[in-house]
Amino acid sequence: MSPVPKQALLHTPAPSDAREEMTEREPDGDKQAAQGEGDEDKQSQGEEQEYPFKRLVKHRWVGDSMEIRVDWGQGEFTWEPETNLHADALQNLLQYWVKQGGRPTNPTDAGLFNIFAVRQHSPDRKRLLVEWVGYSPKENSWVSCRAVEETAPEVVAEYWKTVQPRRRPGRPRVRPEKKNKS
Structure with a gap:
């Protein structure tokens, strides 16, 4: 079942240490060793470092957002915003929710969902996907542009920056010929 919100919220990731950028473990250890060469150069060039994690342990509500307890291995645990996991390790997050019997609804408002991104717009630009x-991208849903703009204007503005401006129908422009002054 796709979320159909009464209201939608945008939550930006909370700043924390660099481990927020998570990836799934590579099954091939040789690949990791080869990728490890030159990591110092990448870090000095401003690229973010990625950290593999062992498993997702449990979850909790913090306001209207979810946090997930991440086991980094060797006894290291942190609470990470669900938004970060959605962005960086979606398959792991979705598998976690399946094991939990589904993602729980917001305890204070069951119709409240958090917007991750706008993926598409209708031809008349009145609805946004x-x-x-x-939630899985299969559960994306169409929502009125006005509703999304009211609750998450930053997400809508960011989306429109990625879209080419629409062409207006009409006659093609004709430029007047320049007269040569002789």
């Missing part, structure tokens, strides 16, 4: 935090 919204991806929801913690």
